[in-house]
Amino acid sequence: MESSDKVTNSNKYRLLSDASPDELTQLARQVNASPWRQHYHIQPNTGLLNDPNGFAHYNGQYHLFYQWHPFGPVHGMKYWYHVTSTDLVHWEDAGVGIEPGDPYDSHGAYSGSALAEDGVLYLFYTGNTRDEDWSRHPYQCLAVLDQQGHISKQNTPIIESPPLGYTDHFRDPKVWKAADSYYAVLGAQRLNQTGCVLVYRSDDLQNWSLTGELETSLTDFGYMWECPDYFELGEKGVLLFCPQGLPAEKDRFENIHQAGFLLGEQINPEKPHFHHGSFTELDRGFDFYAAQTTLTPDGRRILIGWMGLPDTSYPTDTHGWAHCLTLPRELTIENGKLMQRPVKEMELLRKESYTAVHTVQDSEILIDEMYGSSYELHCAIHMEGAAKAGITFRTGDTEETLLYYDTLSKYLILDRTRSGQTMENDTGSIRRYALDAKMIDLHLFVDQSSVEVFINDGEAVMTARIFPAKDSNGVAFFTEGGKATFDAVHWLYT
Ligand code: FRU
Numbered sequence: 001m002e003s004s005d006k007v008t009n010s011n012k013y014r015l016l017s018d019a020s021p022d023e024l025t026q027l028a029r030q031v032n033a034s035p036w037r038q039h040y041h042i043q044p045n046t047g048l049l050n051d052p053n054g055f056a057h058y059n060g061q062y063h064l065f066y067q068w069h070p071f072g073p074v075h076g077m078k079y080w081y082h083v084t085s086t087d088l089v090h091w092e093d094a095g096v097g098i099e100p101g102d103p104y105d106s107h108g109a110y111s112g113s114a115l116a117e118d119g120v121l122y123l124f125y126t127g128n129t130r131d132e133d134w135s136r137h138p139y140q141c142l143a144v145l146d147q148q149g150h151i152s153k154q155n156t157p158i159i160e161s162p163p164l165g166y167t168d169h170f171r172d173p174k175v176w177k178a179a180d181s182y183y184a185v186l187g188a189q190r191l192n193q194t195g196c197v198l199v200y201r202s203d204d205l206q207n208w209s210l211t212g213e214l215e216t217s218l219t220d221f222g223y224m225w226e227c228p229d230y231f232e233l234g235e236k237g238v239l240l241f242c243p244q245g246l247p248a249e250k251d252r253f254e255n256i257h258q259a260g261f262l263l264g265e266q267i268n269p270e271k272p273h274f275h276h277g278s279f280t281e282l283d284r285g286f287d288f289y290a291a292q293t294t295l296t297p298d299g300r301r302i303l304i305g306w307m308g309l310p311d312t313s314y315p316t317d318t319h320g321w322a323h324c325l326t327l328p329r330e331l332t333i334e335n336g337k338l339m340q341r342p343v344k345e346m347e348l349l350r351k352e353s354y355t356a357v358h359t360v361q362d363s364e365i366l367i368d369e370m371y372g373s374s375y376e377l378h379c380a381i382h383m384e385g386a387a388k389a390g391i392t393f394r395t396g397d398t399e400e401t402l403l404y405y406d407t408l409s410k411y412l413i414l415d416r417t418r419s420g421q422t423m424e425n426d427t428g429s430i431r432r433y434a435l436d437a438k439m440i441d442l443h444l445f446v447d448q449s450s451v452e453v454f455i456n457d458g459e460a461v462m463t464a465r466i467f468p469a470k471d472s473n474g475v476a477f478f479t480e481g482g483k484a485t486f487d488a489v490h491w492l493y494t
């Protein structure tokens with residue numbers, strides 16, 4: 001390693017206890033001055049947030065953690081940061097969850113999951129370590145959250161090393177209970193540099209053994225699979241994972257790395273073989289990765305993702321912070337399709353509402369009452385001959401974000417070309433979702449620097465960070481080449 005790398009690394013791999021209170025106060029001041037702080041999304045107080053971790057309902061509350069690097073918008077020493085909620089939409093800051101820096105997590109407490117059992121919440125995570133030559137040695141570790149809210153780490157790992165045949169890219173345990181056994185899926189890389197998922201089993205949560213690689217039909221599908229999650233929904237088995245390094249294909253896989261799912265038959269984790277359909281992206285927008293699910297006490301399967309991507313810089317970097325989590329989505333399977341809808345608890349955020357019905361012909365009409373930077377907008381567009389019809393939002397003098405249906409190409413298009421400050425390492429500023437419909441139902445959740453669009457009652461979602469000026473707050477309906485009717489309700493959130 002170059003000596004300059006060593007300096008950068010020692011800076012990035014510091015602990016909170018190595019920093020002066022002054023440094024953190026300064027950083028917090030810089031972050032609080034950012035015009036793009038979110039109003040109702042989970043975001044870091046300082047530094048960088050990435051994957052959601054340890055999402056579970058335990059002891060009367062939802063617990064959620066996220067990957068956190070305190071000292072700036074970079075990937076370095078990772079903590080688990082802890083937030084709690086009773087309703088999935090109002091979250092309380094519970095401080096640091098897992099602190100790294102011990103022999104088995106010297107270079108970060110990486111991603112993992114939680115399981116409520118024996119009256120406590122077990123937290124499974126990957127202890128990231130690096131040796132003198134900067135070679136990676138991952139350990140799978142355990143911590144326990146008790147009823148008093150205290151988290152203690154176990155001194156020894158529960159899985160010491162990757163099995164033979166796999167590299168040190170071995171991480172992100174997602175644990176579940178089935179019958180009287182516990183199982184875990186882990187993201188892994190075969191020696192031939194292809195990604196896969198490994199399945200482990202335990203009777204006591206302490207001793208784990210490999211039951212095998214989860215056989216799928218995707219034997220050469222990216223160089224690493226990160227953040228797997230396996231769960232059953234209705235009669236089906238669902239595997240979420242993030243394959244890295246897939247080439248873009250027409251309108252698919254346009255982001256730097258992908259986050260998606262396979263839907264298939266339920267697996268037998270003792271002999272892990274998965275009969276499944278094709279790999280489908282969980283989100284058709286720009287900024288989405290590392291999703292994790294949990295079950296609510298009333299039996300709903302809820303997903304939260306990281307609204308960001310690895311290896312990508314964002315305009316908030318210059319303000320000392322990066323990224324947020326997505327809104328919670330409820331997953332169901334209907335007519336053999338995985339559907340994603342905003343959780344019903346989002347309604348708790350609704351304030352003033354405004355309803356409007358407009359037929360628009362070859363023009364754009366500004367809806368003054370639907371202004372804002374933090375709102376929900378539900379709009380059905382009835383295509384009545386228009387070639388293109390859609391919504392522009394976060395509009396200002398020179399800025400707008402576009403969401404429209406193009407009948408000729410049969411694509412729903414999300415265009416952030418003129419949304420505001422652009423992304424440096426851009427993978428294009430347009431995302432398209434193929435759709436053949438006469439009525440398009442769009443359900444938008446707009447926050448200070450993001451939008452999540454649920455399409456046709458959950459058949460797809462498009463997520464984007466956007467970085468408009470504070471006063472770019474307009475909403476308009478437009479059509480080209482004919483007529484469309486817009487039937488819309490808007491709720492301000494702040
Ligand atoms: C995914 C990921 C995980 C890892 C974590 C580290 O974004 O790379 O595989 O555990 O982030 O922060």
